[in-house]
Amino acid sequence: MKTVQFLIAVxxxxxxxxxxxxxxxxDYCKLSDAKHEIHLFGETYSAxxxxxxxxxxxxxxxxxxxxxDEVKIIVHGNGANKILKVCVPxxxxxxxxxxxxxxxxxxxxxKKDMVGFxxxxxxxxxxxxxxxxxxxxLFGHFRALEAYYQGRSTGETNVYVFNTTVPFGYDASNGASxxxxxxxxxxxxxxxxxxxxxxxxxxxxxxKDLMNFWSDxxxxxxxxxxxxxxxxxxxD
Amino acid sequence: xxxxxxxxxxxxxxxxxxxxxxxxxxxxxxxxxQSYTDGRYDESxxxxxSKALQGDPIASQIIGMILIEGKGSAKSDTAAGKxxxxxxxxxxRAESARYLAKLYEDGELLERNLGTxxxxxxxxxxxGASRLGGKILALAKKVEGRTSKxxxxxxxxxxxxxxxxxxxxxxxxxxxxNSARYWLVSFDEGEFSSxxxxxxxxxxxxxxxxxxxxxxxxxxxxxxxxxxxxxxxxERLVLQNGFSSKGCKAGKDAMGFEVKGDVDGCVLAAAAGxxxxxxxxxxxxxxxxxxxxxxxxxxxxxxxxxxxQPEGSFELDPRQILKGLESDPRRHFERAMxxxxxxxxxxxxxxxxxxKLEAQLIAQDRIQEFASGSxxxxxxxxxxxxxxxxPYVIASIIKKKNVDYINFVELSSASAIRNFNRIEFRKEWFxxxxxLDQGTAKKLLTQYVDKSCGAIDFALDNxxxxxVAELNKSPLLxxxxxxxxxxxxxxSFANDPVRAAAVLATKLNGPVGSQCEAFGEYLxxxxxxxxxxxxxxxxxxxxxxxxLLECEATDGSVAFYSAKRAFNEAERLKVGSFNSGKGxxxxxxxxxxxARRACDLGVGYGCxxxxxxxxNRPMKLTGVAGDENLQNIKQxxxxxxAQQGWSLSSIESGAYLLDLTQSAFASEGQKRDRKxxxxxxxxxxxxxxxxxxxxxxxxxxxALGDIVSGFASILGGGKNCSSECVAVRKIxxxxxxxxxxxxxxxxxxxxxxxx
Numbered sequence: 001m002k003t004v005q006f007l008i009a010v011x012x013x014x015x016x017x018x019x020x021x022x023x024x025x026x027d028y029c030k031l032s033d034a035k036h037e038i039h040l041f042g043e044t045y046s047a048x049x050x051x052x053x054x055x056x057x058x059x060x061x062x063x064x065x066x067x068x069d070e071v072k073i074i075v076h077g078n079g080a081n082k083i084l085k086v087c088v089p090x091x092x093x094x095x096x097x098x099x100x101x102x103x104x105x106x107x108x109x110x111k112k113d114m115v116g117f118x119x120x121x122x123x124x125x126x127x128x129x130x131x132x133x134x135x136x137x138l139f140g141h142f143r144a145l146e147a148y149y150q151g152r153s154t155g156e157t158n159v160y161v162f163n164t165t166v167p168f169g170y171d172a173s174n175g176a177s178x179x180x181x182x183x184x185x186x187x188x189x190x191x192x193x194x195x196x197x198x199x200x201x202x203x204x205x206x207x208k209d210l211m212n213f214w215s216d217x218x219x220x221x222x223x224x225x226x227x228x229x230x231x232x233x234x235x236d
Numbered sequence: 237x238x239x240x241x242x243x244x245x246x247x248x249x250x251x252x253x254x255x256x257x258x259x260x261x262x263x264x265x266x267x268x269x270q271s272y273t274d275g276r277y278d279e280s281x282x283x284x285x286s287k288a289l290q291g292d293p294i295a296s297q298i299i300g301m302i303l304i305e306g307k308g309s310a311k312s313d314t315a316a317g318k319x320x321x322x323x324x325x326x327x328x329r330a331e332s333a334r335y336l337a338k339l340y341e342d343g344e345l346l347e348r349n350l351g352t353x354x355x356x357x358x359x360x361x362x363x364g365a366s367r368l369g370g371k372i373l374a375l376a377k378k379v380e381g382r383t384s385k386x387x388x389x390x391x392x393x394x395x396x397x398x399x400x401x402x403x404x405x406x407x408x409x410x411x412x413x414n415s416a417r418y419w420l421v422s423f424d425e426g427e428f429s430s431x432x433x434x435x436x437x438x439x440x441x442x443x444x445x446x447x448x449x450x451x452x453x454x455x456x457x458x459x460x461x462x463x464x465x466x467x468x469x470x471e472r473l474v475l476q477n478g479f480s481s482k483g484c485k486a487g488k489d490a491m492g493f494e495v496k497g498d499v500d501g502c503v504l505a506a507a508a509g510x511x512x513x514x515x516x517x518x519x520x521x522x523x524x525x526x527x528x529x530x531x532x533x534x535x536x537x538x539x540x541x542x543x544x545q546p547e548g549s550f551e552l553d554p555r556q557i558l559k560g561l562e563s564d565p566r567r568h569f570e571r572a573m574x575x576x577x578x579x580x581x582x583x584x585x586x587x588x589x590x591x592k593l594e595a596q597l598i599a600q601d602r603i604q605e606f607a608s609g610s611x612x613x614x615x616x617x618x619x620x621x622x623x624x625x626x627p628y629v630i631a632s633i634i635k636k637k638n639v640d641y642i643n644f645v646e647l648s649s650a651s652a653i654r655n656f657n658r659i660e661f662r663k664e665w666f667x668x669x670x671x672l673d674q675g676t677a678k679k680l681l682t683q684y685v686d687k688s689c690g691a692i693d694f695a696l697d698n699x700x701x702x703x704v705a706e707l708n709k710s711p712l713l714x715x716x717x718x719x720x721x722x723x724x725x726x727x728s729f730a731n732d733p734v735r736a737a738a739v740l741a742t743k744l745n746g747p748v749g750s751q752c753e754a755f756g757e758y759l760x761x762x763x764x765x766x767x768x769x770x771x772x773x774x775x776x777x778x779x780x781x782x783x784l785l786e787c788e789a790t791d792g793s794v795a796f797y798s799a800k801r802a803f804n805e806a807e808r809l810k811v812g813s814f815n816s817g818k819g820x821x822x823x824x825x826x827x828x829x830x831a832r833r834a835c836d837l838g839v840g841y842g843c844x845x846x847x848x849x850x851x852n853r854p855m856k857l858t859g860v861a862g863d864e865n866l867q868n869i870k871q872x873x874x875x876x877x878a879q880q881g882w883s884l885s886s887i888e889s890g891a892y893l894l895d896l897t898q899s900a901f902a903s904e905g906q907k908r909d910r911k912x913x914x915x916x917x918x919x920x921x922x923x924x925x926x927x928x929x930x931x932x933x934x935x936x937x938x939a940l941g942d943i944v945s946g947f948a949s950i951l952g953g954g955k956n957c958s959s960e961c962v963a964v965r966k967i968x969x970x971x972x973x974x975x976x977x978x979x980x981x982x983x984x985x986x987x988x989x990x991x
Contacts, residue, residue: 179278180309186285187303187310220286 026104028113029087031068035156036061038073039145041163042128043136047172050164051129053203053236058125060235061160061202067092071117073124076144077131084124089113128162138167139190142228146196154197161230165204165214178213191217191226200233265294272298277308288320293329296320301335304345314346325356330363341375350379385410393418400427416445423454428462432469439477439504448479448500449527455507456521456534474508481505481512484556499526506538511545514538515553519560522567543574554583558590565606569594573615584619591620592629599625599632614646622659630659631668638676661688670701682706689716696738704772708745717742729764736761737769744774749786751776756793759784788830792837799830799845803975806853817854824855835877840886841974847877848892848976871896882913888974890917891924895980923967924977930960930967931980934989961990 038061045051065071067090075082089112091105141163167185171177185191219225265287271280281302287295300320306312324332337356339346354375361368373390380386388405391398393413403418405411419434431454437445451470458470483505485497499520506517518538524530542552554575561568568590576587594606594616607613617637622630637647637656646652659665661684669677681702684691692710695702707713717739729736740761743754755776758765765777776783787794806823828849834842849855851874860869875896881889890913897910917925934957961984967973968981984990 176276176278179276179282182282182285183278183309187313187316216282216286218286219289222286222289224289225286 026091027087028068028089028110029070031090031092032066032070032087033156034066034069035158036065036069036071037154037157037159038071039076039148039159039161039163040073040124040128041076041136041141041161042125043077043131043134043168044138044141044164044166045129045162046133047164047166047205050166050203050205051132054129054162054164055125057160057162057202057233057235062121064158071121073121074148075124075128076141077128077134077136079140079144081144081148082124082127084120086117086120089117136168137190138163138165139185139194142194142196145199146194149197154199159197159199160233161199161201163201163204165201166210167213170210172207172209175209178209182213182216185217186219186224189224191219192224194226194228196228196230198229198231200231202233202235204232206232206234265292265298268295268298272302272307277302277310281308281310288323291323291327293324293327293332296324296327297329297332297335300324300332304339312345318346325359325363328363330360330365333357333360333363334365334368350375354379383408383410396421396425399425400430403430403433414445416447416450420450420454423458426461428458429466429469431458431462432466432473435470435473439473439479441477448504452500452503453529455503456529456531459507459534459537471508474504479504479508481510481516484513484516484553499528503528509541511542512553514542515556516560518542519557522560523563525560539571552578552583554586555590558587558593562593565593565597569606569612569616576619585621588619588621589624591616592624595620595622595625595633596629598636599629610644611646613641614644614652617641617647618649618652618655620655622655625665627662627664628668630662630665631672634659634665634669634680635672635676638679639673661691661694663690663694666691666694678702685710685712687712692716693735696735696742699738704742704745708742713742729761729768733764733768737765737767740765741769741774741777744776746774746776748775748779748783752783752787752791752794755783755787756791756797759794759797788833790837792834792839792842795830795837796834796839796842796845799827799834799842800975802827802830803845803849821854821856824849824853827853828855828857832877835880835884838884840881840884841888843877843881843884844886844889844892844974844976847874847881847889847896848979850874850877851896852979887917887920887922887924888976891928891974891980892976894925894928895976923970923973927964927967927977927981927984930957930964931984933957933960934964934984934987957989961985964990 038058045054065088067088069088071084071086071088073084075084089110091107091110145161167178167181169177169181214226217226265284268280268283271277271283280298284292284295284298288299297320300317300323302308302310302317303313303320304317318336321332321336325336333356337353337360340349340353340356342348354372357368357372357375361372369390373387376384376387376390382401383404385408388401388408388410391402391405391411393402393411399418399421402411402413403415403422406413406415406418414437416434416437419430419437422430423434431451435451437443438447438451440446459467462470479501481502483498483501485502502513503517503520505513518535520526520528521531521538522535539557542557552575554572557575558568558572561571572587572590572594575583594612597603597605598613598616603613607616617633622633625633634656637652641647666677666681666684669680678701681691681695685695685702685707686709689712692707692713693716695707710716740754740758744751744758751774758777784794784798788798789795802823806820806827809820809823828846831842831846831849835846850857850870857866857870857873860866875893878889878893878896882893894910894914894917897906897913899906902910914925914928918929964981964984968978968985973981
């Protein structure tokens with residue numbers, strides 16, 4: 001709990017710095033080829049523990065960002081998405097680089113931009129989480145991802161998906177709720193035909209019931225079974 | 237609706253529980269089933285779904301059921317549900333087939349389709365489900381028809397209620413067996429038209445199944461229950477197969493064995509309305525004869541057919557009908573009257589004979605058994621053929637008519653009198669009547685002798701019952717007497733002297749001299765008549781001498797009787813006594829005259845006697861001139877008379893003619909004629925000719941023979957005629973031996989050969 005509060009505070013400070021940045025700076029994006037894409041499915045985070053896990057994950061991920069990395073945040077919700085694309089601000093080390101770009105980069109501006117960067121980052125998270133508790137279609141989420149990566153390659157991009165993978169309506173206190181969802185899912189055949197690139201789901205709900213649910217949805221390898229080839233990443 | 241669905245759901249749950257219990261638990265996804273049965277349909281669904289997709293039959297069944305019924309969270313999806321169920325069925329799940337079948341049958345969750353339901357029920361059974369026979373059969377009947385091949389194969393032949401269908405199935409070739417047998421069972425179970433169908437086979441004469449009795453035994457019930465259309469149908473079959481009244485026979489053959497004829501054919505013909513056959517069959521049914529089970533109602537129904545026929549449109553056999561009703565006198569009488577009403581002329585005789593039954597009851601004072609009132613009794617007395625009755629019954633009826641029922645004026649009617657007058661006289665009933673009422677009997681006998689030879693015979697045999705004078709009034713008397721007694725060649729004093737005497741007495745009745753022919757007969761049988769006649773002697777007998785004098789002039793027999801008596805009297809006159817000569821001559825002359833009169837009146841023996849007297853006894857022959865050779869005239873007269881007697885077939889005269897023609901000096905022609913006469917007489921035989929035969933030995937040849945035989949006896953040679961002499965001696969002991977032969981015999985015994 002304390003960790004979450006702290007993180008939010010840091011992000012707010014950083015956001016404040018970004019807001020005063022001046023864009024006469026060099027193009028940060030030229031400083032790195034690395035790309036990060038973060039999909040936020042805030043609707044699925046109705047449960048507080050899930051939200052905590054989400055933020056932890058985001059924190060961890062953000063620590064991986066390097067100067068000039070392209071960070072694309074896609075906030076999914078209500079069948080649409082908002083995309084924030086920004087490169088991590090920063091000026092290269094002159095001594096080490098000794099190039100023109102370093103001379104053109106204002107460290108002061110970069111700091112401001114960093115603050116702005118953080119604000120946007122946090123804002124996106126807020127936006128995402130603002131839809132938590134809304135009714136959602138989990139398989140719609142998967143299909144949105146599928147649609148998003150239609151024609152896109154993920155080869156050079158670190159993709160992080162924040163989705164609890166908890167179907168809407170799941171009641172952890174009522175095991176039968178998953179049965180109901182199962183029935184509705186397969187009867188609607190929602191689980192079938194979804195094809196996604198290999199993606200990392202960061203800190204999804206790890207309850208056993210849910211795991212079984214997904215397992216059952218695979219339908220023992222039936223062609224109509226759920227075939228989402230994802231990697232569950234736990235960043236704690 | 238919700239309530240209804242819940243109820244339906246409950247039904248299916250229950251159904252499934254049964255399935256679980258009935259199925260092999262090792263093959264089941266027990267948990268899924270448990271969830272289902274516990275109402276945790278979503279859980280059950282989730283547990284089963286992937287397996288169902290893999291083709292697991294039980295899981296498929298569960299998913300199919302949930303989808304079709306929309307159990308739990310599942311939306312009703314009959315198409316998907318059916319797919320799962322079909323998959324389950326294809327994988328061998330019988331219960332899925334049963335379930336799906338039921339859905340199609342009920343038509344609530346799936347559109348009702350009995351054909352499909354039937355198909356899945358069959359599939360279920362094929363996959364091993366049990367107790368579906370009845371369901372499949374019921375559906376097969378609805379869908380494919382009650383006699384479809386599939387339905388037929390489901391029928392249990394032992395189920396009598398299915399007999400109609402089984403029979404139809406057999407006829408369609410869907411089942412083996414004899415359809416007629418099942419048609420009969422069907423009939424017995426109340427499907428009355430089935431008898432007509434059974435009859436198609438059972439009445440076909442050339443069919444291996446030909447068995448009309450099976451139809452016959454069911455006719456009464458058929459007649460009672462079947463429709464007019466069916467009855468017409470059976471009638472057509474009976475006629476088509478040739479059953480008719482020709483088969484109707486009853487009674488006994490010449491050897492006394494019962495003759496049945498074709499009972500079944502006759503009964504069938506009756507059922508088809510053949511009135512003549514009904515004449516036989518109705519009584520058979522009524523009495524339970526010839527193997528038929530007694531059935532009064534059916535018999536009555538057959539009788540009604542007769543009653544309903546228009547007059548003249550049928551051939552009725554009243555005798556047969558009424559014979560069959562004899563066990564029920566009241567019905568017998570009623571039916572007899574009905575038949576009579578139809579046509580008295582046609583049926584009167586038969587009915588009259590049949591009323592014998594009622595007549596017997598009258599005789600036995602049991603009239604209440606047939607009659608409703610005195611009118612019925614009177615009808616019987618007026619209509620019955622009384623001659624067919626037993627003697628006692630006739631006698632009793634006559635007595636009742638004349639005594640007991642004397643006050644019923646109907647019995648004085650012309651028809652009643654006519655009927656009683658038809659009674660033919662018979663000794664048997666008359667004797668019974670005598671026992672019952674002698675007065676009536678005597679009165680009747682007086683009437684009957686006027687019209688019945690039998691009565692005359694009886695009266696003659698029983699003279700105490702009827703005065704001869706009464707009998708003589710009968711116009712039939714002469715005719716009957718000449719005809720002789722019934723059943724006999726004719727009464728004579730030899731075989732029936734009492735009757736012969738009685739008959740003769742009737743002939744003798746009348747004033748003296750008026751019955752000479754009968755008197756002649758009397759004289760010939762005088763002794764027997766007097767020994768056997770009962771009653772008052774006729775005047776002719778009482779005044780015999782007067783009558784002799786009256787009749788000897790006109791009647792040959794009487795004349796001959798007098799001639800013999802005169803001859804015997806003449807013979808008794810001693811020769812040489814005072815006036816004996818004239819007296820003998822007169823007596824022999826009278827004998828000759830009487831004998832000759834008898835001869836002229838046709839008594840051949842008289843001719844012989846006259847010839848004998850004229851040849852051998854002294855007499856005065858009238859009409860002979862004095863110059864004539866008297867001896868030659870007598871000889872010629874004797875020959876002529878003997879010849880006349882022989883021509884009248886008198887053996888006595890013929891024999892004497894042989895004596896007259898015997899001569900040692902006869903010509904060859906005379907010898908030949910005599911030999912022929914002898915041979916002819918030998919063919920006739922008798923003591924007269926026997927005497928002449930024996931004479932041949934005793935007398936040898938002519939007059940010399942005596943001398944020769946005398947020498948022979950002395951010399952110890954010649955022919956021994958002792959046996960002939962013995963024979964002659966015996967013949968002379970015969971009282972009836974004629975005078976001429978007796979004289980000849982005596983002479984023979986006096987000859988040397990017999991000494």
